[in-house]
Amino acid sequence: xxxxxxxxxxxxxxxxxxxxxxxxxxxxxxxxxxxxxxxxxxxxxxxxxxxxxxxxxxxxxxxxxxxxxxxxxxxxxxxxxxxxxxxxxxxxxxxxxxxxxxxxxxxxxxxxxxxxxxxxxxxxxxxxxxxxxxxxxxxxxxxxxxxxxxxxxxxxxxxxxxxxxxxxxxxxxxxxxxxxxxxxxxxxxxxxxxxxxxxxxxxxxxxxxxxxxxxxxxxxxxxxxxxxxxxxxxxxxxxxxxxxxxxxxxxxxxxxxxxxxxxxxxxxxxxxxxxxxxxxxxxxxxxxxxxxxxxxxxxxxxxxxxxxxxxxxxxxxxxxxxxxxxxxxxxxxxxxxxxxxxxxxxxxxxxxxxxxxxxxxxxxxxxxxxxxxxxxxxxxxxxxxxxxxxxxxxxxxxxxxxxxxxxxx
Numbered sequence: 001x002x003x004x005x006x007x008x009x010x011x012x013x014x015x016x017x018x019x020x021x022x023x024x025x026x027x028x029x030x031x032x033x034x035x036x037x038x039x040x041x042x043x044x045x046x047x048x049x050x051x052x053x054x055x056x057x058x059x060x061x062x063x064x065x066x067x068x069x070x071x072x073x074x075x076x077x078x079x080x081x082x083x084x085x086x087x088x089x090x091x092x093x094x095x096x097x098x099x100x101x102x103x104x105x106x107x108x109x110x111x112x113x114x115x116x117x118x119x120x121x122x123x124x125x126x127x128x129x130x131x132x133x134x135x136x137x138x139x140x141x142x143x144x145x146x147x148x149x150x151x152x153x154x155x156x157x158x159x160x161x162x163x164x165x166x167x168x169x170x171x172x173x174x175x176x177x178x179x180x181x182x183x184x185x186x187x188x189x190x191x192x193x194x195x196x197x198x199x200x201x202x203x204x205x206x207x208x209x210x211x212x213x214x215x216x217x218x219x220x221x222x223x224x225x226x227x228x229x230x231x232x233x234x235x236x237x238x239x240x241x242x243x244x245x246x247x248x249x250x251x252x253x254x255x256x257x258x259x260x261x262x263x264x265x266x267x268x269x270x271x272x273x274x275x276x277x278x279x280x281x282x283x284x285x286x287x288x289x290x291x292x293x294x295x296x297x298x299x300x301x302x303x304x305x306x307x308x309x310x311x312x313x314x315x316x317x318x319x320x321x322x323x324x325x326x327x328x329x330x331x332x333x334x335x336x337x338x339x340x341x342x343x344x345x346x347x348x349x350x351x352x353x354x355x356x357x358x359x360x361x362x363x364x365x366x367x368x369x370x371x372x373x374x375x376x377x378x379x380x381x382x383x384x385x386x387x388x389x390x391x392x393x394x395x396x397x398x399x400x401x402x403x404x405x406x407x408x409x
Contacts, residue, residue, distance in 0.1 A: 017393035018284045022316035031320075032300040042309035043302055044288070046317045051343035051350035053299055054312045060291035104367040107240070111141030112371045119379065122407045127384065131248040131402035134372070135159040135241060142240040147208025148193070148233070161186050162241040166396060183234075190230035198223075209236050242285070243368055245396060248403040249283040250275070250373045252390070253330055255383050260332065264377035272370040274335035279369065280347040281340075282330050284390070284397055286314045289349060314346055380408040 016023060021044055025033050033044040045054060054060050114137045122128045139159035143150040150158065161182035168179025196202040197214045204210040213233045217223055224232065254261050263271050289312045293304045304310060319327040323344050324334065343350045348362040386401035 015393055017391070017395050018287045018315045018397070019392050021288055021311065021313045022319065025313060025316055030300075032302045034302050034304070037309055037311070040309050041304055042311055043293070043297070043299060043304035044311040044313055045299055046313040046320065047322075048341060048343040048350075050299065051312065051317075051346060054289070054291065054310060055349075055351035057294070059294060059297055060310045061294050062291050104364050107142060107145045107364050108367045108371045110145040111138055111240075111243075111368050112375065114138070114141035114144070115372060115375055119407070122405075123409055125407075127404050127406050129402040129404050130251055131244050131398060132159075132163075134247045135163045135244045138162075138240050138243050138368075139237075142237050145209075146233070146237055147204040147210040148190075148237065149202065149204075158186065159241075162238050163244060165238055166241050166245075169396075171395065186234060187227060187230045190233050191226040194226045194229045194233070198226075209233065239365070240368070242365060243372065245285060245398055246276075246279055246283070246365070246369050247372050247376065248398050250279050250369070250376055251383075251403045251405065252388060252399050253279060253282070254377060255388070257330055261377045264374050267374075270336055271332065272374050273339075273366065274332040275373055276366050276369040277335045277340055277345060278330060278332040279373070280366070281318045281324065281345055284315055284392065285347055287395055288312055288314050288316075312346070312350070314349075317344075317346055381405040382408065 021033075024035065025031065025044065025046060031046045031050065035042050035044060117140075118133065118137050122133065136155055136159040139162060140150065140155055143158070164175075164178045164182040165186075166179075168175040168177070168182075193202065193210070194214055197204060197210060204214075210233065213224070213229050213236075215223075216229070216232075223229075254264075260275060264275060291310050293306050293308045293310055295306045297304050297306075297308075297310070317323065321327050323341075348365065382405065384404060384406050386404050388399050388401060388403075390397050390399055
């Protein structure tokens with residue numbers, strides 16, 4: 001556009017949710033936008049080149065950009081997400097083994113086993129809310145994989161708290177305060193576990209995630225405090241909870257478009273991976289990501305001063321017709337012949353996870369979703385009448401009913 005207008009601050013984010021930033025960009029017919037957010041100048045960007053711009057630490061920093069309420073619920077104060085530069089890369093090295101094939105296979109195997117153990121119990125119940133049930137499955141499976149001891153009576157409280165941390169990070173009111181209490185509770189529990197491991201009272205399997213976080217040393221050779229170690233241990237376990245959202249969305253997709261069920265059952269090569277990518281692209285999870293401008297910046301003729309906000313339009317990019325033909329059609333086939341470009345499909349961030357802020361557990365999330373999507377397709381169940389709408393003004397959103405199913409013997 002020849003002239004750029006400043007979009008004023010608005011409470012529309014609260015009412016429009018996921019549609020807020022994409023609608024603003026659509027109105028401007030542009031992939032960059034100046035606006036004000038909470039009184040601060042901001043630059044919103046979208047597109048593969050914008051992803052590279054957003055994750056370049058010479059342009060945008062994360063330290064100080066994440067608001068306190070998000071740290072108090074989703075990530076934890078002092079987490080790797082709050083660091084930049086060498087400190088970030090040093091801490092990030094702890095998470096890089098999550099990218100390896102063995103980690104993906106191992107975590108998916110443990111969670112698949114937990115699913116198989118849960119199915120007989122589901123069949124004994126009149127109905128099951130899949131969202132909540134998968135939360136318990138994931139908590140059991142990921143703790144086994146990470147070497148975290150979990151008694152049977154601890155499984156449901158942990159799952160409930162992990163789900164609450166994710167569910168309450170982007171809202172005010174009761175959901176947010178539940179998330180804060182959940183994080184405090186689990187940070188205290190995990191810090192006590194870290195202390196017990198370091199004292200020799202608890203002996204986890206060698207080189208498991210729990211063992212590694214207890215032995216981790218920073219650049220100065222100092223071990224993490226029990227609380228920070230607990231934060232980072234939770235930042236391995238808690239992201240797996242997102243599978244509850246994605247499996248509920250997968251069930252929603254299979255209900256609306258049941259033709260995909262047989263292709264998942266058949267074991268067609270590459271189809272489960274394509275289906276997992278399309279679930280993550282099509283359904284809303286993260287609306288946008290934010291950072292702060294390191295210096296005065298210009299992107300595509302748009303300016304933002306040093307310290308201003310830079311927003312990466314995640315939801316809008318995942319539905320950008322310049323990147324994905326028929327973006328509002330659910331078509332896993334789009335990823336069969338050509339896997340998604342690294343900076344095109346960004347439901348869990350962009351750039352290289354080895355040296356940037358992209359979630360290092362993304363490959364694990366995809367692998368687990370593939371596994372559970374196949375199991376879901378193979379499960380004999382009915383979907384009773386319920387409210388399957390997905391409100392876009394709720395962040396993170398999900399089917400209102402949580403996807404209730406009635407399993408069949």
